Every structure is written in C-alpha cells, then in structure tokens.
Amino acid sequence: MSKFTPLVACGNCPIRHNAVCAQCDSDELATLERLKSYKVYPAGARLSDAGMPLTHFSSIVEGCATMSKTLEDGRRQTVGLLLPSDFIGRPGRTTSAYDVESLTEVKLCRFERVEFERLVQTTPHIANRLLTMTLDELDAARDWSVVLGRLTAREKVAAFLVSLARRLASVQGKRNAGSGVMIHLPLSREAMADHLGLTLETTSRQVSALRRDGVIETSSNRDIRIPDFERLAIEAGEDDDGGLIV
Amino acid sequence: MSKFTPLVACGNCPIRHNAVCAQCDSDELATLERLKSYKVYPAGARLSDAGMPLTHFSSIVEGCATMSKTLEDGRRQTVGLLLPSDFIGRPGRTTSAYDVESLTEVKLCRFERVEFERLVQTTPHIANRLLTMTLDELDAARDWSVVLGRLTAREKVAAFLVSLARRLASVQGKRNAGSGVMIHLPLSREAMADHLGLTLETTSRQVSALRRDGVIETSSNRDIRIPDFERLAIEAGEDDDGGLIV
C-alpha cells in the first residue's frame, strides 16, 4: 500500500531528533529502519476511528491532523492537534480512543503494534522518550483545559494562535523575524471551533475582532501575521512572564 | 518532620497494587522502603505552588487533593483531582507546574527527587508503571476536555458525579449495592465549579436541579445517593454503551 512511498533513512528524517526515536543510537535506528513503513494519507482522511482496532503506532513525519471525540448528538471536541514528530496510538491498548483525521496530506512512519510494544519493552531509549513525550502531552492537555474551562471566546482564539505559532516555530526550527510572526492555519474555522469549544461563527467573529483591533493581520483566511506577539499573548490571558499555555 | 508518622510496610500499603510501585518485586520494594518517607498534610494545605521548586515526588496514600492553575485575575481551573495511588510531580522537571491543595487530610508517600529519578532510570518496573499511569492520566485529561469544551452545566455536574463515583469505587475496591451508589463529595461547590469550568452558583443550581428531578438524592451537602447510576450517566452525555468519561 505504500510502495510508492520510498523510505527515508532515519538519519535524514526531519523528525529524527523530536520523535519517539529521538534518543535512539545508530544500532537502534537500524532496527527501526527494518521495521518501519510509511503511509501517506490525503487531507481530510480518517486515520483511525474511536473504538476501532489500531494495527499500527505512527509518528507524523509531515502534515497535520486532529484527534477528536464526537458525542451522539454531533457535538465534537478536538482533544489534540498533531504536528510532525507527534505520536499516534497508545501502547498497551489495541483500539483507538479517538478519531484521528488529517487536516493536510499526512505522511506517517508506522510500526506494527506488537513489534513496537516489544521495542518499548526492550529499548529503554524508546521507553524513556515515550515517557517524556507522554508527560509533555499531559502537561499540554492540562494547560489546554484552562483554555477550555476559563477563557473567553476572544482569549481562546488568541491562545490558540499563540500555541500554534509556538509549535510551528518549534517544528520548523525557526525565526522570529523582525517583522512579526507569520503562520498558516492548517485548520478550517470549524476545526478551530471544535478545538476551542466554540461554534464556528463565534470563532470567525473573534478572528475578525482581533483583526479589527490590529492584533493580527490576514492575507487570506488561513494566513495570519502577528505584528506583536507579546500583545497576542496578553490577549490570550497569559501573565506577563509567559506563565500559561503550551 | 514526619517522625510522628510511622512507616507502613509496602506490603501492607493500601495503594500497593495501584501506585507507581505496583509492578515492583520484593527486592525493589525493599529499596523503596529504605528511601520513602511519609508526610501528612491537613485539609486545605498547599502541597506545592505552580512554578515553585519541587523537592519530592509523592504518591497519595490517603486523602484527596486538587491540581489547579490560577490566572492573574483570579480565574481558577482545576486540572486534576488526585485520589489515593495518584502520583504528584513530574520526572524530568524540578518545579511544580500546578498548585496542589489538599481537600481532606492527605498522607503522602514521598521520595526525594534525585533519588526517585535515579530509580526511574534503573528500575524498569517503575518506569513502566509510570508510563502506564501517565498514559491513563493523559486519556483522562483528554476525556475531561470534552466535558469542559462541549457539555452543558447540567451535563458537567452529572459527568463529574459519574467520574467521581467510578474513581471512588475503584479506590475503595467496591460495591454496587442494590440500593444505588452513595458517594461523599470531598469538594466544596466552589472546588467543583473550578473543576467544571463553571461558577459556584451555577454548580449549586445544577446540583439542586438534579435533586429536584430525582437523578440524585442528598442527605447533606456533601453526601449524595445515586439511585439509578445508568440514568446519571445518560445525563452526563454518555452514549448508551458507556462511551465517554473516565
């Protein structure tokens, strides 16, 4: 199924130093190299369904996806935004707890479930890295619950932009160009709303309000420039010393 | 400081099979025995402050506490309710990310930070258990974000009671007595509100509404009987097969 997706050598992999393999030495990388396979999904694909069996664990190599849960009546909450180097799947469980959907074309580096579970057991470098990543995600999830529980709609949108800008910068290893920060939103207004616990209309209104107030500038619906990042962070309810938010 | 708190042998510890030590063999327990110390806090004490150094990792042996974050303007969000066997502290970090406050008298089983970090590195049974616990907490935090982001006030209160009843039952290893489920709330209405992203008034109103509708019965502010647990679960927005919630 992935015959047209040539494998990249782990040493040249863009997520080499951030993914679950980050601490592996060259011997361990050789093992991973032997077990891994790539799979590419187009934008808008379902990578897994809540409650369905999960045959592989994956790292996102390129692209962007969401993890979400949908209630019977259609209300949906996104519980995680997945960017390159993020891990999909939960060792010790054979089913997916959430729906995972690609926002852009996504390239996964996958390992068969049983083989990866064995690797976790036998490779401290992997188990350790997995623990660190899980702890980081736990902190991020808890920080996000402050956003969901206590921020206003305007603050939520600002907090999302702050968080996304930081994560994109860290993924792309980057710039704080003098002329402000530019980000491209991989999400629709509806997907943002599902992440923020808002409706898409309220989300759109708050984006417009932030633009009107000069906190952000937009060249298209998805392209945003933040002239004064500090100001946006304040709009997001962060205390002066950057206390809150991922 | 804890000279009046006699150590319980790990083998007789009430959280022996659920805490971070759950997978340890007797040799490993002997090591823990040598390194551990107990500390008891009264109700309403601050076990740690967000941003402050954390000298020990702890497991809750008895009692109940909250982890929360407070914004500059006083808005507070509780990001975790800690019950016996829950772990406090984050390996790899020397400061606390959250305020931790005891709701009842709390007895902690503590390990000095550096010593515990070394244990994690050298004892796969501990590292493994820590990973499993962290993954469980991550799932719980993500599930809770659905509550915060998408449920109504009434559903939030119901979801909290469902979640608390399940956790208390698992802690106390217990009963589903024919005559419904009884739970004692360790939290004030204000603490519940902070956990649910509501005001205390709205929380109180929804508790009253659930009582008025016969979903719960109360013998005091803190003592609640749930005559039909399934009905409460439906009020909490769970789908029929118990899809949602921790």
Place this chain on the structure above:
DNA sequence: CGAATACTTGAGAGGTGTCAACCGGAGTGG
C-alpha cells in the same frame, strides 16, 4: 464561468455569569 464550499456578518434566543439576598449548621462567647 458556475457551483460548491468556506467564511463572514446580523438578529434574536438562551444559557451561564454576576450581584445580591437569604438560609442553615457549626463554633463561640455571654
């Protein structure tokens, strides 16, 4: 160029927050 989709904006409804009064039990002191 036309259709579909995404986004924006408006008007009104409804749910939750705010502010305030009141209730009831526990502890205290006369």
Place this chain on the structure above:
DNA sequence: CCACTCCGGTTGACACCTCTCAAGTATTCG
C-alpha cells in the same frame, strides 16, 4: 442555654456572552 457570627450553600433577578438560525460574501475548483 441562647444569641451571635462565620462560612458554605441556595436561590433570585438581571446582564451579558455565546449559540442558533439565517442571509450574504468570498474563495476554490471543476
């Protein structure tokens, strides 16, 4: 023993924020 106070909880009235429903605009893609 009773009055008083304190504190947590309850309830009411109203304001405000976000949602809902709807129309209209922009963008993308065939």
